[in-house]
Amino acid sequence: MTPGDGGAHAASARPRFEMRGIRKAFGATVAVDGVDLSVAGGEVCALVGQNGAGKSTLMAVLSGALRPDAGSMTLDGAPYRPQSPLDARRVGVAMIYQELSLAPHLSVAENIVLGAEPSRFGVVDWQRARQTATNALAELGHTDIPVDAAVETLSVAEQQLVEVARALAIGSRVLVLDEPTSALTRDDARRLFDLIRRLRKQGHAIVYISHFIEEVKDIADRIVVLRDGRVAGSGAAADLSAQQIVGMMVGRNVDDLFPRSARQPGEPILEVDAFGPGSASLTLHRGEVFGIAGLVGAGRTTLLRALFGLEDVQSGRVRLGVYEGPGTPASRWRQGMGMLSEDRGGEGLALGLGVGDNLTLSRLEGLGPGVMVLPARQDHAVRKWIERLAIRTSGPRQPVVELSGGNQQKVALARLLHHDVDVFVLDEPTRGIDVASKAQIYALINEVVGVHSDSGKRKAVLMVGSYLPELLALCDRIAVMRRGVLGPARPVSEWDEHQLMVSATMADPPASGADA
Amino acid sequence: MTSRAIGLTERRLIALAPAWNAAGPLLGLIFVAVLFGLLVGPQFFRPGNLELMARQTAIVCTAALGMTMIIVAGGIDLSVGSVVALTTVVIAVLLRAEYSPSVAALGGVAAGAICGLINGLLVTRLRVVPFIVTLGTMIVVRGAAKGLAEERRLEAPATWLNDLLRTLGRGEGFLVPAGIWLVVLLAMVVGVTLGYTRFGRHLFAIGSNERTARLCGVAVDRVKVAAYTIVAALAGVAGVLQFSRLSVGDPTVADGLELDVIAAVIIGGGSLSGGRGTVPGTILGATTMAVIAIGCSQKGLPNWLQEVVTGCIIVLAVALDRLRQR
Numbered sequence: 001m002t003p004g005d006g007g008a009h010a011a012s013a014r015p016r017f018e019m020r021g022i023r024k025a026f027g028a029t030v031a032v033d034g035v036d037l038s039v040a041g042g043e044v045c046a047l048v049g050q051n052g053a054g055k056s057t058l059m060a061v062l063s064g065a066l067r068p069d070a071g072s073m074t075l076d077g078a079p080y081r082p083q084s085p086l087d088a089r090r091v092g093v094a095m096i097y098q099e100l101s102l103a104p105h106l107s108v109a110e111n112i113v114l115g116a117e118p119s120r121f122g123v124v125d126w127q128r129a130r131q132t133a134t135n136a137l138a139e140l141g142h143t144d145i146p147v148d149a150a151v152e153t154l155s156v157a158e159q160q161l162v163e164v165a166r167a168l169a170i171g172s173r174v175l176v177l178d179e180p181t182s183a184l185t186r187d188d189a190r191r192l193f194d195l196i197r198r199l200r201k202q203g204h205a206i207v208y209i210s211h212f213i214e215e216v217k218d219i220a221d222r223i224v225v226l227r228d229g230r231v232a233g234s235g236a237a238a239d240l241s242a243q244q245i246v247g248m249m250v251g252r253n254v255d256d257l258f259p260r261s262a263r264q265p266g267e268p269i270l271e272v273d274a275f276g277p278g279s280a281s282l283t284l285h286r287g288e289v290f291g292i293a294g295l296v297g298a299g300r301t302t303l304l305r306a307l308f309g310l311e312d313v314q315s316g317r318v319r320l321g322v323y324e325g326p327g328t329p330a331s332r333w334r335q336g337m338g339m340l341s342e343d344r345g346g347e348g349l350a351l352g353l354g355v356g357d358n359l360t361l362s363r364l365e366g367l368g369p370g371v372m373v374l375p376a377r378q379d380h381a382v383r384k385w386i387e388r389l390a391i392r393t394s395g396p397r398q399p400v401v402e403l404s405g406g407n408q409q410k411v412a413l414a415r416l417l418h419h420d421v422d423v424f425v426l427d428e429p430t431r432g433i434d435v436a437s438k439a440q441i442y443a444l445i446n447e448v449v450g451v452h453s454d455s456g457k458r459k460a461v462l463m464v465g466s467y468l469p470e471l472l473a474l475c476d477r478i479a480v481m482r483r484g485v486l487g488p489a490r491p492v493s494e495w496d497e498h499q500l501m502v503s504a505t506m507a508d509p510p511a512s513g514a515d516a
Numbered sequence: 517m518t519s520r521a522i523g524l525t526e527r528r529l530i531a532l533a534p535a536w537n538a539a540g541p542l543l544g545l546i547f548v549a550v551l552f553g554l555l556v557g558p559q560f561f562r563p564g565n566l567e568l569m570a571r572q573t574a575i576v577c578t579a580a581l582g583m584t585m586i587i588v589a590g591g592i593d594l595s596v597g598s599v600v601a602l603t604t605v606v607i608a609v610l611l612r613a614e615y616s617p618s619v620a621a622l623g624g625v626a627a628g629a630i631c632g633l634i635n636g637l638l639v640t641r642l643r644v645v646p647f648i649v650t651l652g653t654m655i656v657v658r659g660a661a662k663g664l665a666e667e668r669r670l671e672a673p674a675t676w677l678n679d680l681l682r683t684l685g686r687g688e689g690f691l692v693p694a695g696i697w698l699v700v701l702l703a704m705v706v707g708v709t710l711g712y713t714r715f716g717r718h719l720f721a722i723g724s725n726e727r728t729a730r731l732c733g734v735a736v737d738r739v740k741v742a743a744y745t746i747v748a749a750l751a752g753v754a755g756v757l758q759f760s761r762l763s764v765g766d767p768t769v770a771d772g773l774e775l776d777v778i779a780a781v782i783i784g785g786g787s788l789s790g791g792r793g794t795v796p797g798t799i800l801g802a803t804t805m806a807v808i809a810i811g812c813s814q815k816g817l818p819n820w821l822q823e824v825v826t827g828c829i830i831v832l833a834v835a836l837d838r839l840r841q842r
Binding site for chain 1: 711712713714715716717720721724725727728729730731732733734735791792
């Protein structure tokens, strides 16, 4: 259970699969760095860790979706080198993803045999296909699901069962479940746990990925904690306390990248009351950085997008400066609110266009007479930001696709500066960028809310972040979002990583009734 | 996680892209011009012949100006051929009702613009992809034109409209007919709009990444409706030129014109995935096709060979388009 014991398998049973020294890097980011993991048949091993700890990457390697840079794997003692997820499935390693991967228009039976259709003379034998499907569902104890129904007519929980049935139908020995309960109701989650226990009894090796500590303690035999791509610790679920698990998830490595100048909250500029989605109530002041912590999928992004007019507002009040009520992105920009998207390539930037076009898109006004945009004036305006943010580019016309992630992010952030917004809504502002760019973005956030801000009025920042040290260092107040509900805001001095992690992962476990 | 891994070859292609964008269509045009110059002889470049090419390509060019806008915005309009036909019929109907030629011409353009407005509203309101919407309106508008003309060619009284594309003489001098000047003027207006106005920047943004445009407060739907209206209005102007050539309202004219128009934009460097395209490129593309057509006919090459050559050029241009993509 000491950190670094490599999660080596202690049980007497021979491991069903074994991973040794797995390493996988994406560019400069090492997602998984020398991880050992082995799971025996009839064992449920939980894999936990913060967002970006490397869980999904490690499992993508196991299920053949990613090829490791280094390391080896065995399956029942034999070398195991899957070339693709299909390859992995054929030898019995199946992954059930967060986003279900069923074909919605096809029937349950068609989905279950998909890719392994029984056939005679090249013609699919539907009789046998339906039988296979029926058997697989019966094995799960769910004969209630009709094999001829289109998958899209089923509930999420039922669809998940179909996925599991599909894995069983081709004789899976290893099952990986990635955040299986995040989309389930309590009852469905409990039924899923019953199913997992049954599969364990049948001798399957099961890897269970989850953020929710209580849930993991409930279902797993053994827990392996990942942090920053390495095994931070492991142990029998019965021996580990929730506090110990959180301690291993959080670690103790705060970088001192975070400048912090004197801050003085001014007048309120954004007031949100009983706002849905997110059941959010908060007040953001000028000169303040307000952080929203929580797990991926907790609904943080949806809340920001609704405030900015990119998603429908369901309920509640919102006031931005003197403007009451919800808005559209266009009106929000006019009212002095700008948003940085978490999806830099998909939404934040038009990758094919130049630095200048991206940077000035929200505010082309003033770059020429009337409706005109004069390239010379645009370039001039843009060069100022390139210089100020030290964006590494050959010039305002260079397509942003050619820039590094960090420089792309600076372009996206510079758009808000160019627009001169009062409220910066930042969704994961430092996701996937290098440390140097991170430090610059931290400094920038600190600067815009600072008392000595050069642009006259102090700004306000509302940010979502997943890296806890970052939030704790940058923010003045933090609220935690959990399963679609925003908790109360508290001054940063009253938070630490441990408490943030506890608030994000615990209380109201979905399946606590199952231990009875 | 980090920026996508890009291979070395691809990096080189990206680096080449800007220069290639400008030079590609021009090189293509020079190539076919030299080729047919050699095949046909120096008389191929006589002013009279050049004027013929300009007159020949005026209709495609006009419609292609609008198409450039819509393709830059990531859309497509298949209904321009039908709109041209409808416009000729509307002009003939108005002339027969003894309206003045300018009223008739404006009426024709307005009819086109209304078709475009409908396209735009369907695309933005119903969220149906533009290919399908305009495929539908292509057939509907063609049908409407036939209905309006009662399935025949509508004779119309002769007016100055018929002179828009009439040649000015026997090839002495280099003054071109009024219709050509009209195309030149429109090309400048569209070129400036695309390159130097907020509307133009918004078109590029929508075509490059619609979600980014929305995030940045661009009124995406309004811009799209405007673009579809403009492309059809320009098709209406092409219809006026078409009427000038025919001097009758013909509901079956310009069948398949939309494909020539799209080909001109693509050969000129437009990308069907949006975010790319220029007016000079489009004009070079349209001219390239005209050179091939006229060169083939003057060399006495059979019609079928001309079609084969044009088809090959289009595929080649699209293949180059693919290469230019990252």
